[in-house]
Amino acid sequence: MAEVAGTTEPNTNVDAIVATLKTRFGDRCATSAALREQHGHTTTWIKTQPPDAVVFAQTTEEVSEIVKLCAEAKVPVIAYGTGTSLEGHVNAPEGGISIDVSGMNRILEVHPEDLDCVVEAGVTRKQLNSYIRDTGLFFPIDPGADASIGGMVATRASGTNAVRYGTMKDAVVALTVVMADGSIVRTGGRAKKSSAGYDLTRLMVGSEGTLGIITEITLRLHGQPEAISGGVCPFPDVQSACNAVITTIQMGLPVARIELLDSLQVRACNQYSKLDLPETPTLFLEFHGSEAGVKEQSEMFSAIAEELGGGQFQWATVAEDRTKLWAARHDAYWAGKSLKPDADIMVTDVCVPISRLADCVLATAEDIAAEGLLAPIVGHVGDGNFHVQILVDLEDPGQVKKAKDFIERLSLRAIDMGGTCTGEHGVGQGKRKYMQREHGNALEPMRAIKRALDPDNIMNPGKILP
Known part of the structure; x- marks a missing residue:
């Protein structure tokens, strides 16, 4: 039996809530051990702590209904997208109900003229980019996994393109969020900027489901660049590679991607992704822009690398070659495991x-x-x-x-x-x-926000705040 959120007392309400949810949602409320284990799953080392039940929601209104039931009974609620998080975010240390939003995977609106779109939380980054490819736009945030957009917002995710396009905090325009009492809140409109009121959007970005459950997201999109040039550059040691990165950034060179792989990771990628790179610290790079701009940026970086001991560049201007390189980078986790x-x-x-x-x-x-x-x-x-x-x-x-x-x-x-x-x-x-x-006295204002928005501590308890 689960415990009351924030206490060590048995939660006698959870069985009744599960029974109510089974009546309401039928087969979409699951209590099998395998599904519960999966939804307490973490992709790394933290021990799995399964919820008492999993409900597969299909709309914002259904999420609201589930949260209202749990709020009345003070039963914990944990949002679940694709389960690719790495720090135990979806564990249920006090039991409760896991709300799986993977079925909320509709792309609701695309506005090419405004460079934005509205998606449900279960849409994945690859799904979105496939859908908008023909518009000439793309969504640049690319963590290694094909994560859900809702999960990426909740963890303030990033990726290889962050140096040019920013992270999720830069990509999110507005959100629809189900709060701890089950109310539905819209945190903003589609305007590119606003001076009206508190910035609730930024408050929710990175909140990891502890303040509310994100169900819809308005995202900034970017135009696909006219030209892309990418490649790899080996270095004699890690320090030289890092110094090349520092110099590149400090000079204001508009690199789109610049990734470091140490010699062991290069060996792993060679083995797993069938590459033939020199097994030495290596930078993966990519430049976006016009044909002339990309050429100039590539030449400038080549000069920086040469000055700092970098080896022979291998530039990949053919799309298939670039795709192979970046697929290898995104498969670094599995490549590492192959060692x-x-x-x-x-x-x-x-x-x-x-x-x-x-x-x-x-x-x-x-x-x-x-x-x-x-x-x-x-x-x-x-x-x-x-x-x-x-x-x-x-x-x-x-x-x-x-x-x-x-x-x-x-x-x-x-x-x-x-x-x-x-x-x-x-x-x-x-x-x-x-x-x-890291935060010192700033933790108390964070706790005050948590208490104000989630007084019964039912929203993903046991996360973020020590």
Whole structure:
């Protein structure tokens, strides 16, 4: 039996709520162990904590109805999109009802003349880009997984294009959100800017389902560039590659993508994606713009790389070649796992000011070597964000402790450099312990907002706030 949110008392209401939901939604309310386990699933190492039931919602009004029932009984509610989050976001530590919005996958409106669209929360990024391709527009935020747009908003997701196009906080114009009492709130219109009232849209972006459940999103779109040029450049060491990134950004070169793979990650990508890159620290790059602009940007970066010891460029101007390179980058998680197929992966990310990037990556690489960890590094280094995948046996307490200790040192290192314990994965359960160090007294206003909007703590309890 589940516990009352925020307490250790048994929640005697949850069985009654599940029975009511089964009557109302029939087969769309599931209580099988397999489905509940799946909806408490996390793609990394945090232990699964399943909900008491899963309801497959199809409309905003249905989400509202479910939340109203749960609010009356003080039963926790956890939103679920595609389940690709990495820090235990969809776990149900106090039981409750998982609301699966994957069936809410309709693209409601596209306004090519205004460069925006309105989608339901279950639409995935690949689905959206396929739908709008013929309009000459695209949606640039691209985390490695084919995540749902609602989940990407909730975790303030990012991706390889962030250095030019920003993150989800830059892409979201307005939201429809079901609040903790079941009321439906619209956080804005389609205007490109507004000075009217509190910015509730930004409050909800990155709130990880702890303040409300996002059901519809108005997104900014971008025109497909006239020309794209991409390629890879090897470097003798990680520090040289990072310094090339720093110089590129500080010079204002409008690079669209600039990604770092350390030598171990390059080896993994060669093995998994059938590439033949030199197994040395490597930058993946892409430039967007006019034919002349792309050519000039490519030449400028070549000069920077040469000055900092970069090797021979391999430019990929053919679309198929670029697609293969970026598919390999997006498959970095699975490529990393191929280094030791029987191992589990503990993934973590941090972000630092661009001026401290080389310091942080180098210190992290030294830490990995000193601990004898098998842990490739890959990152969206154009905005100071990088990831580490630690291959461990989760049944070995010694290995797990060593990995956890490494993640703690990395998180604190980034915070002490003026950065953050997570640049895009989100806080969830995994990074809650670092929030005090990162935010200090700012945690109390966050708690005050949580108490005001969710007084009974039913919205995804146990996440973000320590």
